[in-house]
Amino acid sequence: MTSLRALECLVAVADSGSITQAALLLHSSQPAVSHQIAALERETRTVLLRREPRGVKLTPAGRAAVADARRAIEAAASAVRSARAAGQAAGGVLRLACAQSLTVALLAPVIRQWHRRHPEVAITLRESTAMDEILGFLDSDEVDLVLMSTPPPGRFTITAVAEEEIVLAAPTGHPLTEQPAVRIEDLEGAPLVHFAPDNGLSVWLDQSLARAGVHPETVMRTSVTAAAPQLAAAGLGIAVCPVSAVSDGFPGAVRSFSPRWVRQLVAVTSTEPDPLVARFIGNLRTHGVRLPRGVRSRLADDNSASAKTRPAS
Numbered sequence: 001m002t003s004l005r006a007l008e009c010l011v012a013v014a015d016s017g018s019i020t021q022a023a024l025l026l027h028s029s030q031p032a033v034s035h036q037i038a039a040l041e042r043e044t045r046t047v048l049l050r051r052e053p054r055g056v057k058l059t060p061a062g063r064a065a066v067a068d069a070r071r072a073i074e075a076a077a078s079a080v081r082s083a084r085a086a087g088q089a090a091g092g093v094l095r096l097a098c099a100q101s102l103t104v105a106l107l108a109p110v111i112r113q114w115h116r117r118h119p120e121v122a123i124t125l126r127e128s129t130a131m132d133e134i135l136g137f138l139d140s141d142e143v144d145l146v147l148m149s150t151p152p153p154g155r156f157t158i159t160a161v162a163e164e165e166i167v168l169a170a171p172t173g174h175p176l177t178e179q180p181a182v183r184i185e186d187l188e189g190a191p192l193v194h195f196a197p198d199n200g201l202s203v204w205l206d207q208s209l210a211r212a213g214v215h216p217e218t219v220m221r222t223s224v225t226a227a228a229p230q231l232a233a234a235g236l237g238i239a240v241c242p243v244s245a246v247s248d249g250f251p252g253a254v255r256s257f258s259p260r261w262v263r264q265l266v267a268v269t270s271t272e273p274d275p276l277v278a279r280f281i282g283n284l285r286t287h288g289v290r291l292p293r294g295v296r297s298r299l300a301d302d303n304s305a306s307a308k309t310r311p312a313s
Helices: 004-016 019-025 030-044 060-087 100-117 131-139 201-211 227-236 275-287 293-309
Strands: 049-052 055-058 092-099 121-128 145-148 157-170 191-195 217-222 239-242 253-269
Touching: 004 019, 004 030, 004 060, 019 030, 030 060, 055 060, 092 100, 092 131, 092 275, 100 121, 100 145, 100 157, 100 275, 121 131, 131 145, 131 253, 145 275, 157 227, 157 275, 191 201, 191 227, 191 239, 201 239, 217 227, 227 239, 253 275, 253 293
Parallel strands: 092 121, 092 145, 191 217
Antiparallel strands: 049 055, 145 253, 157 239, 157 253
């Protein structure tokens, strides 16, 4: 197969019109350049240069080869630049996958920041509600980084990036939201808008409630995380969901649990993160989960009211 060095020699000869000058341009010797040209001619099975008293000239075959040789040399240089940029976390392609519920609250602000600060980095995103599916993206090398709420089995490298609060969403005036504090135990027998089995939150919530010994009554299920609080607000029951699922201007009531209930959000990679991925993870950790101002203020007001009604210890 033709070497890149042979193509560089051909281009240098074409540009300088002389094997001697080409050798100087390439910091090589005249015999070495002649050897590369001869090897290229053997490979192409045709004459590429004609030796003349005043130097060399390209044959038609040589002129045809030089055009592609220039593109090959530039492509090789571009490959080196791209690899160097990715290695220095300054360029390349970053392929992300995440649990559907994390896209807006965790990922979107950081991606927007990268589009502004690192326009040379192309970012792709795949979403899913199923843990097995997004881990499959990682196993098949379709993505570089997965963001999820449940740490997977130990064959992966896991980095904690943020905490997210789990809240109660309910219709305005629901008895649970009128209490000074909402405990997990208060959910016993409550009508619950649950998540469908294809949403990873379904298993997670079942396990969490089982550990607390609580058994609400499922009245309906939804695959869409953000739909659960909306259905609860419409009067179908209550929802237990990540606070990121509660939109600004939410028409129902949203309350924190006492004690505060949080879940860990993690970044998952197949090996130790490379510099580009590591920089992105670092930005996720710095940014955290940002809530709409309205939701944040409502939770703060509720927590403040709860603190005032708790007896002093």
